[in-house]
Amino acid sequence: MDYDYDVIVVGGGGAGMTAALVAHEAGASVMILEADGKLGGATWLSGGVIYAAGTSVQKKLGIEDTPQAMYDYIMTLNAWQTRPDIIRTFSERSAEAVEWMVSLGAEYEWVVKSGVDTVPRGHCTKGAGFTIGELLKNEVGAMGIETALNTRVERLLFENGRVCGVHADGVDLHAKAVVLTTGGLGNSPTMRAKYFPSAAQHGDIVYAVHDDAPFILGDGIKLGEQVGAEITGIDTGLVLPSAALVPNSVEAFLPPWMMLVNVDGHRFMPENAPYAVSGYLINEQPGARAYGIFDEKTLVEGSADKRFSDPYHTGEVSQTWDEDLIRKHVGTGRIKTADTLEEIADMCGINRLALRATAERYNADARNDVDTEWEKNAPRHFPIDEAPYFAVEVRASVIGQTSAGVDIDATTRVRDRNGATIPGLFAAGETVGCIQGKRYSGGGMGVGNALTFGRIAGEEVAKEVLANDPLPGLETA
């Protein structure tokens, strides 16, 4: 067979460019096919936080950490409902992703606690995902790696028991191996309904942060399925809490100044809980919703402090929890207001007796500037005791990351429904289904996954296609 390339990479985002660069460096000829008119994907749009343990950046900042600690945390958070070999590999090699970015010119001033562990592991790339995307793109250009933009791969070629290329734009391109790095599925309502029903349940208000990357449509799943790939990680993506007051806005953090209750009138988490847990907790409440309750004084004084919305030091602040916007939505009826908490309860369908009891406990603590029950760590605790009162509905309706995708082994080889690897097919990044587990461990898991497993895919695919002793079905040139 005549091969056009050693390796074809499908999707030129973070994982794709990384895999291509590593495979190219090892000596393989590589082609990147990208559906969009530009490289970068969601990685380019991202906050640029990378989850990693044992990095030189942590060391410089005096943070003690080890891959074992990261492994233990992720496995425990997921109640062991995730694959140890994948999490072991991720934990042990995550630091390489950060060191590699540093070697390409990225800078890190902040490493933040982005999950619910005590160790800061969220490496905040200066300039966010834009920096990562640009550094990778420039490196791809500098290395002379061939790239075809506006080229959406529609089919995988499969011959002699092996994936041997792709079909795109009416053309067959042959390669000794293919790496799927097509990202998530957040922009496809059909794929969301099938693979992320707990997000899709919120109907019209569902929004994926991937919106500006138009081909984040789950193509990797469809391509993998054509050759028998196992699809795993169904309904395990990251959902972020949102009041949906600003259309299509990326919201990850709730303000600490309000009290959040479910329809039973009970609080169920510290209001500013990290998004590693907050969206999941809201989805688990009756009716998969919650209400943020506050009073007039809190609206004026609390909403003036925007620090809560930028824990990753990006310089961007939330628009949603702004006094003017909230008043506007009192006018549109989206936010309820009344002179008593009982009336607010009735308007929202909240148990009024429970809401009163919850507010009394909350207020008693707030007057002492503490939260003894849910241990909310806030710059200031506001009692809710001055009419008028307000209620805003909050749902976990923003998709931060999808996790359904093809199954792989720890070397990024795609597995079929029987658990065997599919010769010639590799995958990395958000299109892989077995990396995230049931819980998003913390800010940085998405980019961390893309870069870490992108590097592994690049190494492994190069090893395979450049081997002197070819695998069955793979002819040497």
Ligand SMILES: Cc1cc2nc3c(=O)[nH]c(=O)nc-3n(C[C@H](O)[C@H](O)[C@H](O)COP(=O)(O)OP(=O)(O)OC[C@H]3O[C@@H](n4cnc5c(N)ncnc54)[C@H](O)[C@@H]3O)c2cc1C
């Ligand atoms: C606004 C935003 C903020 C985020 N912030 C963070 C953060 O700070 N930290 C974090 O860890 N995660 C974050 N995430 C998630 C993270 O960005 C992604 O999980 C990760 O970057 C995915 O990388 P990837 O390489 O797998 O996919 P992508 O970078 O999305 O790349 C996939 C590429 O494949 C292309 N493609 C798709 N289908 C085809 C096809 N059939 N043929 C050819 N090309 C195709 C797409 O056009 C795209 O360019 C954020 C996401 C967004 C959108």
